Amino acid sequence: xVPPAEAAEDELVRRAQNGDRSxxxxxxxxxxxxxxxxxxxxxxxxADALDATQEALMAIVRGLPRYDARAxxxxxxxxxxxxxxxxxxxxxxxxxxxxxxEDDSATxxxxxxxxxxxxxxxxxxxxxxxxxxxxxxxxLVLRDLAGLDYAEISDTLGVPPGxxxxxxxxGRAALAAVLDGNQNGGSxxxxxxxx
Amino acid sequence: xxxxxxxxxxxxxxxxxxxxxxxxxxxxxxxxxAELNRITAAVAALAEPVPLPPADAREAMIAAALExxxxxxxxxxxxVGEATTGAxxxxxxxxxxxxxxxxxxxxxxxxxxxxxxxxxxxNTDGSSDSDTSASSDESGETEAADGQTESAPSxxxxxxxxxxxxxxxxxxxxxxxxxxxxxDEDGGLSQxxxxxxxxxxxxxxxDDEALEEAAPAPDAAEPEPETVEAPPAADVPVLAPELGAxxxxxxxxxxxxxxxxxxxxxxxxxxxDYIAGDQITRLRWNLxxxxxxxxxxxxxxxxxxxxxxxxx
Numbered sequence: 172x173v174p175p176a177e178a179a180e181d182e183l184v185r186r187a188q189n190g191d192r193s194x195x196x197x198x199x200x201x202x203x204x205x206x207x208x209x210x211x212x213x214x215x216x217x218a219d220a221l222d223a224t225q226e227a228l229m230a231i232v233r234g235l236p237r238y239d240a241r242a243x244x245x246x247x248x249x250x251x252x253x254x255x256x257x258x259x260x261x262x263x264x265x266x267x268x269x270x271x272x273e274d275d276s277a278t279x280x281x282x283x284x285x286x287x288x289x290x291x292x293x294x295x296x297x298x299x300x301x302x303x304x305x306x307x308x309x310x311l312v313l314r315d316l317a318g319l320d321y322a323e324i325s326d327t328l329g330v331p332p333g334x335x336x337x338x339x340x341x342g343r344a345a346l347a348a349v350l351d352g353n354q355n356g357g358s359x360x361x362x363x364x365x366x
Numbered sequence: 367x368x369x370x371x372x373x374x375x376x377x378x379x380x381x382x383x384x385x386x387x388x389x390x391x392x393x394x395x396x397x398x399x400a401e402l403n404r405i406t407a408a409v410a411a412l413a414e415p416v417p418l419p420p421a422d423a424r425e426a427m428i429a430a431a432l433e434x435x436x437x438x439x440x441x442x443x444x445x446v447g448e449a450t451t452g453a454x455x456x457x458x459x460x461x462x463x464x465x466x467x468x469x470x471x472x473x474x475x476x477x478x479x480x481x482x483x484x485x486x487x488x489n490t491d492g493s494s495d496s497d498t499s500a501s502s503d504e505s506g507e508t509e510a511a512d513g514q515t516e517s518a519p520s521x522x523x524x525x526x527x528x529x530x531x532x533x534x535x536x537x538x539x540x541x542x543x544x545x546x547x548x549x550d551e552d553g554g555l556s557q558x559x560x561x562x563x564x565x566x567x568x569x570x571x572x573d574d575e576a577l578e579e580a581a582p583a584p585d586a587a588e589p590e591p592e593t594v595e596a597p598p599a600a601d602v603p604v605l606a607p608e609l610g611a612x613x614x615x616x617x618x619x620x621x622x623x624x625x626x627x628x629x630x631x632x633x634x635x636x637x638x639d640y641i642a643g644d645q646i647t648r649l650r651w652n653l654x655x656x657x658x659x660x661x662x663x664x665x666x667x668x669x670x671x672x673x674x675x676x677x678x
Contacts, residue, residue: 187435195435199428207424208416221419221427228431230654235435237656254654258634296411315412340377341370347401347408 177243184244188235195235199228202245205317206252212312213256214263215301223259227252242326249317250327253309260305299349307342314339376402380409635659 180201186194206227211220230251238247300308313319313327321339325332367375378384379392379402392398418424629637634654640647648662 190435192432192435195432196428199431203424203428204418207418211416212412217419221423225427225430226654228427229434232431232434233655251654254634258654261634296414299408300412311412315409316416336377337370337374340373343377343380343405343409344369344373344401346412347405350408350411351404 180244181240184235184238184240188238195232198244199231202231202248203228205245206248209249209252209312209317210256210259212296212300212316213253213305213309214259215297219259219263220256223256224252226259227255230255242323246319246323246326249313249319249323253313253327257305257309295350299346302349303342303345307338307345310335310338311342311346315343372398372401376405380406637662 180198183194183198183201187198203224207220207224210223210227211217214220214223227248231248234247234251238244242250300312303311309328310324310330313324314321319327321332321335324335324339328335330338375384375388375392376398379389384392392402627639627641629639629648631637631653634652636651636653638649638651640649650659650662651657652659
C-alpha cells in the first residue's frame with residue numbers, strides 16, 4: 172500500500188505533468204531544501220551550489236513529462252540534481268578559477284543548529300569534501316546528507332549497488348581521515364589507495 | 367583484514383546492517399572502535415543541515431524554473447519534444463511501445479527455437495543406439511524438427527532473422543543492449559550489477575571504477591567492419607558508463623537498424639554517432655535532461671576511419 176504522503180506526491184506529480192503550475196510549485200518547494208543541500212555539498216561553495224540548484228530545478232520541470240514513477244519522485248529529482256551538480260563541477264573546472272569569492276553566508280539562515288557552529292562545521296566539511304574525488308563524494312552526500320538508500324543511490328548515479336556500497340564505505344573512511352588530518356596535519360585522500 | 371574490508375565492516379555497522387558478531391568484533395577491538403567513532407563523527411558532521419540561501423533567492427529560483435512549465439504544453443508526450451530547443455526528438459512512449467513489440471517478437475522467436483531444439487534433443491536422446499540421421503529417416507516429425515533446427519543455426523541468427531522479417535531494419539545485436547538497459551531501469555540491475563553480485567563487492571567495484579575511468583575498452587581493441595549478419599561484439603552500441611540512466615533514452619530515441627558510437631563526454635554532454643550503413647548522424651546529447659541537444663555534421667567518413675571510441 173502506498174503511504175499517504177507518497178500518494179499525495181504522486182497526485183502532485185500527475186497534476187504538474189498536466190501543466191498545473193501550483194502543483195509544480197509545491198513539488199519544487201517540497202524538495203528544494205534537500206536539493207540545495209545536495210548541490211551545496213557536492214559543489215563545495217555557495218555560488219556553484221546556487222547555479223546547480225537552479226539548473227536542477229529547471230531540469231526537473233522540463234523533465235516532468237518524462238517522469239514515469241518507476242522510481243520515487245524524490246529519487247528522480249535527486250538524480251537530476253546530482254547530475255546538475257556534477258555538471259556544474261565540470262564546468263567550473265573548465266573555466267578559469269576566480270579569485271577569492273567573498274562568503275556572504277553570514278546573511279544566510281541555518282536550518283537547525285546554531286549559526287556560528289554551522290558556519291565553522293560547514294567550512295571544515297567543505298574543505299574535507301573538496302579533497303575527496305567526485306566518485307566518492309556524490310554517493311557519500313546522497314547517503315549521509317540526503318538519506319537515500321543504496322538502491323536509490325545506485326539508481327541515481329547509474330552505478331551498481333555493490334560499487335555504491337564500496338564507495339560509500341571508502342568515502343566515509345576518507346572523510347574521517349581528512350577531517351582528522353585537517354586537525355592533525357595529515358591527509359587521508361581515498362585516491363591514495365584507489366588505484 | 368584489508369583496508370577495504372575494514373571500511374566496509376565499519377560502514378555496515380554505521381548503517382545498522384552489520385551482524386551481531388561483526389558488531390561485537392568491532393567493539394572488542396580498540397583500534398576498530400576508535401576508527402568507528404571517527405567515521406561516525408564524520409558522518410554526523412556531513413549530515414548536519416546545510417544553511418539555506420535567503421528566501422528571495424529560493425523564490426527567484428522556483429519562479430525561474432516554473433517559467434519552463436508555463437512554456438510547456440499539457441500533453442506529456444508532446445512536451446518532451448517541445449521542451450527542447452527544437453531538436454528532432456521522437457515520442458518516447460511510441461518508441462518504447464515499438465521496442466516492446468520487437469522484444470516480444472524476439473522472445474517468441476527465441477522460445478520457438480528453444481522448443482524446437484529441445485524436441486530435437488529429446489528425439490536424439492530417444493534413439494539410444496543410432497545417430498540423428500538414422501532417427502530422422504524413421505520419423506517424419508523428427509525430420510521436420512531437425513530441418514527447422516538447422517535452418518536456425520543459432521539463437522542470435524534467429525533473432526536477427528525475426529527482426530529483419532518484421533521490420534527490415536532491426537538487428538539482434540542492437541536490441542540486446544536495449545533489453546539490458548530496460549532491465550537496468552526496471553530493477554536497478556545492469557550487466558555490471560550482475561557481475562557485481564557474482565564476483566563480490568571489492569572486485570566489482572575495482573572493475574567498475576577502472577571501467578569508468580579508463581573509457582569504453584571493449585571496442586578499442588579492433589573496430590569491426592559494419593555487418594548485417596548479427597555479429598554481436600561488433601554491433602553492441604558503445605556507450606560509456608558515464609551515460610548512466612541516459613543510455614536507455616539514447617537508445618530509445620534513435621531508430622533501430624544502426625549502431626551507436628560514443629565519441630566523447632564533456633561537461634554533461636555526450637557526442638554520439640548513430641551509424642546506419644555508411645551514413646553517420648552525429649548527435650550532441652544533453653546528459654542532464656537526457657535529450658538530444660542538436661544534430662551535428664559528422665566530420666569524418668565511416669569508410670576511411672572508424673569512430674574513435676575513447677573517452678577524454
